[in-house]
Amino acid sequence: MTQSVEVLRGTLDLLILKAVSWGPTHGYGVARWIEQATSDVLRIEEGSLYPALHRLETRGWIDATWGTSDNNRRAKFYTLTMKGRAQLREETATFTRFAHAVFAALEAPPKPEAAS
């Protein structure tokens, strides 16, 4: 098993929104999607996944319905709302800018002043 990385605080919401943007998904599905999409590099802490889902639900970014899963079991499915989609767009843009900025900083040449 490859070394996995804990999901950064604050990015969990973004990943959940992305996970449910493909269609109705239950909590396990969200966890699995994140693991698969990051080739098991990112591991989410499952204990904090559900509070996060419920928090997003109460904010109106995702909707929840009870239904039956593929193996015919009762499960709660989450879908992205209009509001959630807008939020996803905004957070994606913000995170992308953030990540680019961090990369840029990490790959920048050494400070000229420091060299002399």
Place this chain on the structure above:
Amino acid sequence: MRRLPAWRRYLRFWGSNVRDDVNDEIRFHVEMRVAEYVARGMSEDEARRRAAERFGNVDRALDSCVDIQEKHARAEGRAELGSVLQRDVLFGLRVLRRQALPSLVAAACIALGIGATTAMFTIGNALLLRPLPYPHGDRLVQIGSAHGTERRTGMTATSLPDFADWRSRQRSFTDVAAVWQQAMTVSSGEPFRAGGASVTASLFQTLGVTAEQGRLFRDGEDQPSAEPVAVVTRRFAERRLGGMDSVIGRRLRIAGALRTIVGVIPDRWAYPAGADIFLPLGRDPLSEGRGSRYLVVLAQLKPNVSIEAADREMSAIGAELRREHAESDANITPFVTPLREVFVGPARSGLLALGLGTLLILIVACANVAALQLARASSRAPEIAVRTAIGAAKWRIFNQLLTESVLLSLVGGVAGVAIAFAARTLVAKAVAPNVPSWMTFDIDVRALAFAAGMSVVAAIGFGLAPAIRLTRIDPAGALHGMGGILGIDRGRLQRAFVAIELALSIVLVVGAELAVQSVMRLHDVPLGFETARVTTFRLNMQGQRYASRGERVRVLTMLTNRIAALPDVATTSATTYAPGASCCSQFGTVIADHPLPPTERLIVTGNIVLPGFFKTIQIPLLAGRDFTNADGADAPKVVIISQTFAKRFWPAGDALGHLISTGSGGMETIIGIVGDVKQGRVIDDPEPQFYRPYAQDPWSDMDVIVRMKSNALLAAADVRRVARDIDPIALPISRVQPLQQAIDDSISSKQVLGTLLAALAVVALALATIGIYAIMSFFVSQRTKELGLRMALGAEPSGLLAYVMRQAFGVAVAGGLIGLTVSVFVAHALEHLLFGVRAAEPAVYVVAAGALLVAALIASYGPARRAGASDPMIALRAE
């Protein structure tokens, strides 16, 4: 994904199953993980262990999910409730604004109702609910001396010996005090009069009050030999003595003696309320007559003693004194009343009459608004029908309609409080004209709460019927056509409301008529003397100079002579109490020819007058002669009696020359008979009266009577100048006023009461008129089709007009009959409050019925004309 069957979701609908849901959700997650691990080749146990490890603390996740959901649900619930209310209020405001005029009329109706009742409430609040300003106000009582068996009326003053015995024998009270209310002359610079009282040293302890500055009276300071001291009120210190700083220890000449001021009390604690100066009584019970009753007795009940028990004890003490002092106390029974009763008692009849009146107004206003709202309901029906048809819940519509009513009512309530604020002084004057200054008729929190409560009650009162009616609308029928929307009774409910309104209006009109008639009769009562062009003022001769009887006679004669010499003055004279408004001195009287058993005592109102009194005030001399200057101190004692006096004891008409004794210290010969006058209240029956010449019994406080030649008023400045010329220090003049004014003042509270009742009646009639107008407009608009058909079938416009008018009169007659019947009972109940008016005066009811018919006529004529002018084609097309 497949959706769950409906019944399973419904199971979850009830109660808080959030926890179960989250639990299911997490368990599902773990099961999926286990299945995944098993699929990767782990054993079942291994998979389960790894899955649990992977998930972490299940309980903590569960708790925080439940927490998030519950917080959210609570916030949601609040928001929903708020938004429903907000929607209802906004929608209600829109509806009210859209129908601005009817809404305004309705709000005005409610404002009148709430305003009237709230104004009344402030009075009742002050009289009955707000505490007296004394620390143990609810335990303060007055002990009166009832003459005969009739308690609480007539003279209740007590003599000093009786008071002393009560005080030493009683066990019900922590302390007992006696008060003798007097006006006092203060001589510092220009002499002036101030309200005051001579009191026992126990007064302030009894009231439970303390000094604001200095000290109060010490025990024994009320004995005749004690140092002359005085206690004053703060307002007196500030207005008359130049502030609080230098008051204590100051020496002032009060009531003829130089006294040291030892203490100041707050104004609100003054008893009686008008008094500013308190002197120790300074009298010895042993040297006073037991029959000389002039003291008001106050007491504070011990904490665990009831009024009834105290009353029983005082009755028992009274019985002892009756045995011990049969010659003076044979007829006397002490009785205990709460101090509050002293203020409430005289106001009770007015409170009752106006309270009833304002309550009727409120009911009339509510009935009126209900009728108006029902009429408006006809225009609201399609809107409601649409909302019902598209699925609005009945309770939402019901709430919406009630919200509208409450809004209307609150608007009316706010305006009502403004009305109450403006009207309360007037109402107070009608109900409780003589109240102490601390008893203020404020719109306090309680009054505001009352107004708010009445608004809500009113809203429910007038809003419920229309709301129920509109919620019952059958949407299909209503959308089909306007005709049958309000069900089968076609406004019967409205007509019932208006009939009730009319009935109550009649009751008010009858009540007002009786009250106004009573006031008018008060004005017409023959007084027995002539008030036109007569001015009176009060003169007080106090102090050392006037200790001599001769000096008092000399000064009063000189003063009246000098005033008679003023330009425009016709004649002058003087009497102890001017008739008409001020009662009076009463004297134990003995008639030589009619000895009474020792248990009975004749008490007769008497005045001491200067010669020329009867001529000046124009009381007719029926027999014998007037007093002259020859009836001096050393001349034989003489008396003039009133007609009623003469008739009662000498029915044969031979009263002249008989001997009576009225307290001058010997027997007096009757030398004349004069006409009866109203000495005290105008409403009193004529009673025996006598007059004695001033020279034979010169009192120090006199009312001077001045008759002018023209209608010019006597100038107070002239009178004061004359008095100053005679004595610049100790001859104060007060209350310079036309005699008629004093009489008017004495009946003004009844007059204001009558006016207020009349105003209420007018308002009720106006409301009823609006009510009739509303239902008749509704009636006509509902029957457009029927009227058009009648027209098409050949009915005359005048016939239709008459048809509609008949409907209006049906309601008017029904309401009128109920109202007249109720009025008869109400009038009988109120009869004892009225002067010179019987409850069963047909004219009163005829006028009320007439007023009602005129109102019905005015209100229905407009709608009826519209009916008469209806166009058959338009009418038929309307549906």
